[in-house]
Each structure stands twice: as C-alpha cells, then as structure tokens.
Amino acid sequence: MKQNIFDASLKTIGLVHVNAESVDMINSDAYKAYIKIMYLPKGCKVKVDFNIYETEGPALFFISPNQVLTIENLCAESGHFIFYNRDFYCIQIHDEEVACDGLLFNNIHNMPMTAVPEHEAAFIDHLFFQIENEFTLKDSSQEEMLRTYLKQLLIKSTRLWKQQHLGGVLNDQNNDPDSFRRFTQLVDAHYKEKHTVADYADLMLIAPKTLTHRFKRMNLPQPNEVIKNRIILEAKRLLVHTAMSAKEIAYELGYDDPAYFSRLFFIKTGESPSGFKAKFLTQKSVKAADLYS
Template sequence: MKKLNIFEASLKKIGLLKVNKDGLEEINSDAYKSYIKILYLSKGCKIKVDFTTYSTEGPSLFFISPNQIFRIEGMCAETGVLIFYNRDFYCIQIHDEEVACDGLLFNNIKNIPVTTVPEHVAVSINHLFAQIEDEFVLQDSSQEEMIRTYLKQILIKSTRLWKQEHLNNAGDEGSNDLEFFRRFTQLVEAHFKAKHSVADYADLMLVAPKTITNKFKRLNLPPPNDVIKNRIILEAKRLLVHTSLTAKEISYELGYEDPAYFSRLFFIKTGESPSGFKNKYLMQSRAKTASPATS
C-alpha cells in the first residue's frame, strides 16, 4: 500500500509518495499530471518520459514538468520516491536566480530530464528525502518552510550533478555562457509556437545569431536551430498522440501556415510522417498496456 503525504495551504501544495508496485497504476495515471515532479529511482528501473525510455543503472533523479507524460514501465527492487508540487509552493521562476534550475532540470534544451546520482551524493539525497517525509509527520508551524528548504537543497544538488554530467562540468568559469543558455531555453519554451528561427531569438536577446551559435559550441550543445526545431517536433508528437488534433490542425497550432511544409519538417526530423508516427505509437502503447510493468 503506498504511503501518501500532503501539505496544502491556500493555493500551495506539495506531496510525497513511495514508488512501488502497489502504487504504480496511480503513478502512471494522470493523477499528478498538472504538478512539477521529482522522481527518485534506484538501479534497475525503466521509465519512459515523453518518447524516450531510460533504464536506471544506479540511483537517478528525474525532473518532470507539468503536463509532461511519463510512465514507469519496469519497477526496480527498491522503493522509489515521488515528490509533486505546484508553482505556488515553489515557483521555479521566483527561485531561479538562487538555484539555477529553470532551463537545466526542467524543459532543458538537451531534452534530458534525468541525472545519475553517484554513491557519495546518494547518501545526502536520501537524507533530504527522508527529512521531507519526517516533516509531513511533525506538522508543526515551521513545516512549510522546512519542506521548501529541503526541496531547494535537492534542486541545488541536482543542478550541480546535471551540469557535471551533461554540460562538460560547466562551472563558474562558464557562468556567462550558462546563463545565456538558460535564457535561450526560457525564450524557446515561451515562444516556439510563433518564433521558428535563430534570428527571432537573437532579436529577443539583443545579440547577433552568430553569438548564439558560438556560445552553444562552447557548451558542446546542438546547433540552436536544431534546438528550436526539436522543441517544435516534441510538441507535435505530444499533440499527435495525446489529443485528437489532425496533422493539419497541429501545423497551424505550431505556427506553420503550410501543413505540407510542416509534414516535410516532421519527416526530416523523425523519419516518419505525422500519421505514421501516431499509428506506430498508439500500437506500441496498446501492446504495453496489455503487458503491465513488472518488477
């Protein structure tokens, strides 16, 4: 039986539940879809986030944005932890300057929502999750702020790990480029449906397009034009399989007035037509639903 802890005051809400076979069906449902989520899993789990499947080779932290689709397809032997919260409890934008997480852990350019946790760090991460769980039991007047403090520490440690693993250990010496990278991420996330070129974002950032390209090279990131197009295609995939919109309607939704051009772009990026991708995904999903996740 899963154990669920909830703190709720005014519009602020955060919850913690244990991830095991008993609660897997609910975790894989839409029950927590609207929340920001941090998922802590041990070795041997298999989880699909959007359209990529990850197999954990050790303790791993996953960062799932609101309305982002994920499914645990194979449960590991050890129990995991899921924290879910809304922006009123811990708004990423408000705390962004302190923890440098927006654009790194959630909705990052590389579309990598996971960081592995080395053994020497796993001890402190385990402690922080345990402290949060203890706070749900204590329920005193400082409960909210204590939970927020522990959550912030998890985000800080996770941000450091993510940078070490995915950004060539970018540190203070690359802080300007890193801040630039985060700003670009935020703008793409906000405007990808209307702005499709590097020049569009260069205008917003008051720099030359070549400046963006050069900074991305220094961080070993994909070309910025690929980043923009990949975000558009990711949204197209989501709309294809999770809504009833047609490919033509999706092209308009994503700012393309020529559906044929959009379909060609989708094929170039995925190797499939929009309808072919949707049919293949739905067939695979039905097959997996018929064979539920096991340990």
C-alpha cells in the same frame, strides 16, 4: 496507497513511495498538472515522453507538468515521488535561488534524468528522509521547512547535472553557460510563435551569429536544432495524447502551411505525422495486450 501531503492556500506539495501499490496512480494523469521529482534506485525503467531511461544506480528524474511519465519497470527497492504546484514553489519566479530551469527542467538535451554518484547518495537520501519526516510535524513552520528541503534538493541536483552534462563547458572560462540556459528557457516559452534563431537572438539582445557561435564553441546542439526539436516534441505529444489532426497541430504550433510542417516533421523523425501516430498507438496496444495476457 499512503500519500503525505501539505495543502494550504492553493499551495500543494506531496510525497509518495514508488512501489507496486502506487505505480498505477503515478502512471495515470493524477499528477499530470504538478511539477514532479522522482528518486529511484538501480534497476528501474522509466519512460518520459518518447524516450526510455534505465537506472544503473540511484537517479533523480525531473518532470514538467507538460511531460508524460510512465514507470515501465519497478526496482527491487522502493523509490520516492515528490509532486508540487507552482504556487508552492515556482522555479521561474525563484530562478536566482536555484537556477535549475533550463537545466533540470526543459534542458537543451531533453534529458530529465540526473545520476546520483555513490558519494552523494547519502545526502540525497537524507533530504528525502527529512522531507518525509516533515509531513508528520504539524507546526507553523512546516511549509517553509518543506520548501527549504525542496530548494536544497534542486540546488544539489543542478550541480550534479552540470557536472554530468556540462563538465567541459564549465571548465572553460571563455564560455557562457548561462546563455544556453536562457536560450532554452525562451524556447520553451515561445516555440509556438517564434521559430528562428534570429527571433531568440533578438530577445537575448545579441546577434544570431553570436548565439550560434557560442553554442558551437561549447559543443552544444545548434540553436536552430534546439528550436525545431522542441516544436517536434510538442507535435508528437499532441499527436498521440489528443484528438487533434496534423493540420490542427500545425496551426497550433504557429505554421500557416500544414504541408510545410508535415515535411519538417518527416525530416526530423523519418515519419509522417499520421504514420508516427499510427505506429505509437499500435505499439501501445501491443504492450497493453502483453501486460494483460
């Protein structure tokens, strides 16, 4: 499997073609610790955490290190897979440059996919061509050129995501789209110890009612639902990807009463934690058996 990679002074970025030769590696834990961007053509099926996405045209996927990625069906054509670490480019530290945290990554809809319209595909194709070409040039400016192309990709993708998911919000000058982006950033950072809207309103220096009203006006999921959904998503990950018990997970997520946490999990999913885990593992076993039968 061909892998283009830059690795110097703890800074790493790499590019892999998505095809039959690389899919097993991409689906393994080899790139789990990296931030990932995947560009796929029409006809692919991708699972991110517990949701499946099918590409109806060219699409970009933005995967955080804590998310589980599985390519379930390859496309007829190959795609591109970029992986990089925070030392190479940290979107939180450079938030003012690209403003993608809370949009492309860790967004309010838990939506990792951004469709690429036909009239934008040539620009995205060009960026990936330039990135791949840059790996062959071993000069002193290589690192900064790769970072520049990466930033262009993030900025363009952020604009596309906003158009697709926030069209109405952006058109109303009375709305404050940055407030929900800030909120989702805070939730992703503090969901284990802060569970109420008031907790996050305090961090944002506004009243809880003001925060709730802003989300309602922008026709977004209510803040309390965003908090609970993030907690439940992490609980699902821990249930199926670790050996932790439901009680241990409850404590890990900041709940002193495991019974209360189990009731919350049931309300949000319709299943008990143990039932969810058993169902997931059974489905995984059946799929594996079908694959090798």
